[in-house]
Amino acid sequence: MTTTTMAPEKLTPGKGCDADRSLADLLIRTEMGTKSQVSHLPKRYMGLEATELDERIEAARKTLGDRLVILGHHYQRDEIIQYADLRGDSFKLAKAAAARPEAEFIVFCGVHFMAESTDILSAEHQTTILPNMSAGCSMADMASTEDVLQCWDDLQGVEGVAGKVMPATYMNSTAALKAFCGINGGLVCTSSNAQAVIRWALDRREKVLFFPDQHLGRNTARKMGYSVDDTLVWDPFQPLGGNSEDDLRRATFILWKGHCSVHKRFTVEQVRQARERHPGINVMVHPECTMEVVDEADYDGSTEQIIKSVSEAPPGSKWAIGTEINLVNRLAHEHPDKLVYCLDPVICPCATMYRIHPAYLAWVLEGLVEGNVVNQIKVDDEVAHWARVALERMLATT
Secondary structure (H helix, E strand, O other): OEEOOOOOOOOOOOOOHHHHHHHHHHHHHHHHHHHOOOOOOOHHHOOOOHHHHHHHHHHHHHHHHHHEEEEEEOOOOHHHHOOOOEEEOHHHHHHHHHOOOOOOEEEEEOOHHHHHHHHHHOOOOOEEEOOOOOOOOHHHHOOOHHHHHHHHHHHHOOOOOOOOEEEEEEOOOOHHHHHHHHHOOOEEEOOOOHHHHHHHHHHHOOEEEEEOOHHHHHHHHHHOOOOHHHEEEEOOOOHHHHOOHHHHHHOOEEEEOOOOOOHHHOOHHHHHHHHHHOOOOEEEEOOOOOHHHHHHOOEEOOHHHHHHHHHHOOOOOEEEEEOOHHHHHHHHHHOOOOEEEEOOOOOOOOOOHHHOOHHHHHHHHHHHHOOOOOOEEOOOHHHHHHHHHHHHHHHHHO
């Protein structure tokens, strides 16, 4: 079972309507191809006890040896993280995998867009595998390729806007949208380098189309000295995104109407309650949270920055964290000399990350031992090329 799409004729951006249409069709088919893949866990893996799964996973890892590297995103459950050779955020892991050329198989315990980035950045001889193909990202899904292409066409039809917009996508997006940015002069960002990326974009064009997370875009704009009035939200279900042509001419930031379902749960009231219960506590949230929550918190930062802040904090310090619960609980466990807890006491784990269960990991690893590759992520060569261009532009800015 492999996610892949065959490319049409070689495409060159800006060479006429036919090439543009072929490219658009390719990007849309690439996205639809990923959504058509469904993991069917064999019945023999269902209901296995944790101890048996552990024994089988470890046996497969031992057999595969250096041919295998397992990547674990920070938001994965502990039952998966324990098997990870490397852990980190999506881009860190993708780069780390590329630095392990001896690994023939890269098993990414994360979500679909992360495995795509790994396939794009890894060597040709390496095979990227996602244990459960249904592990996607609700935020990434909020910006479909077809909707973004329609938005782009609409913007090019507005006098005073056409030719002035630079596309920039958050890492949490499909390979097709990364490629869209690469083709149109744009680039990718992470939550830690968003300011540098947007500054690069605005040095070259007057406006930025930022997707799929409006909150990271808005919070980044304000850190750079822009006001809310310099931003607007593009709703793909409304004509011109729900904006007038004058609005589009005025705005510097055109923010896609998307969000992270986990980070949107954090509230200003939760921040205030944390301070009431624990005077002197440090409140740190992810910049995918709403502007109001980021403003109320003491700090905001990427996943890696949150980990670094807590890890380097002095013993006895107190931290209320606004991000995914698996990571927060792991930080609390690893730093018993500090008070670390999640701002939202009833928050659920990232539902799509949670779909990577040890049974799926056992299945794909035992398949590799038997010489069978299941759930391979393979990005079309043309799409991978332009996505890599967008990623390389990002790396050149930081």
